[in-house]
Amino acid sequence: MVREYQARLAARPLFTQAVTTSILFAVGDLTAQQLVEKRGIEKHDFTRTGRMALYGGVVFGPAAATWFKFLSRHVNLRSPNATILARVACDQGIFAPTFIGVFLSSMAVLEGGSPKEKLEKSYTDTLLTNWMIWPFVQMVNFKLVPLHHRLLFVNVISIGWNSYLSFVNSS
Template sequence: MLGWYQARLAARPLLTQSITSAVLFAVGDVTAQQLVEKKGFENHDLARTGRMALYGGTIFGPAATTWFGFLQRNVNLRTTNRTILARVALDQGVFAPTFIGVFLSSMAVLEGTSPQEKLEKSYTPALLTNYMIWPFVQLVNFKFVPLHHRVLFVNVISIGWNCYLSYLNST
């Protein structure tokens, strides 16, 4: 399975990482609905899962792939540790705040609700929770994970994060 994924990644990196993001965003939502909210399959909101997959595949996957490439090419300091810390700082100071807002706004638009109300209600709690988790995850990501696997690593960790975001978005 890993060999197949590696071949797809080498042949079509952006598409492969986008599809992977779509699938794992959907998994995060299914986890939220079934394990956290305990909706049961008869009450599962397929449209909500679809919105998460759509966002993951069309917005997050391409953006994260591009972002990690940008950081790899453009943030290179005198030492490896300084480079890693600078990448984490940029990721958490620029990408995270932006894409939490993009996520919440996108979900509101797809749900036919007010992006402004969604942001007022959920942005700060999501960002604060982000800062308790993601700086450490990204430190590991930038230190140990090769560039071509960083989106996959983030997406695997994001199963839990997307479960949280999906739940936060639905409340």
């Protein structure tokens, strides 16, 4: 399985990362609905899971893969540790605030709701919660994980985070 993933990643990196992200965003929503909300399969909102998968594969996966490449190419300082801190600062100061807004707005549109209301209700708390978790995760990611696996690392850690996002979005 790992060998197959590596081969797909080498042949079609962006597509493979988008599909992987889509699947893992859906897993995050399944986790939210079944383990956090305890809905049971009969009350599972498959449309919501589909929205999460769509967002992960079409928006977040390609954007995050491109972002990690951008950081790797353009954020390089003399010290490796300074480079890591600068990449984390960019990630948490630019990407995270932007994509939390994109996520909440996208979900509101896909649900037929108001992006403005969704942002007013959830943006600040979601961003603050993000900052309690992701700077540390990204330090490990940028220090230890090769570029071509950074999105996968984030996606695996994101199963819990996506559960949280899905829960916040559905509240």
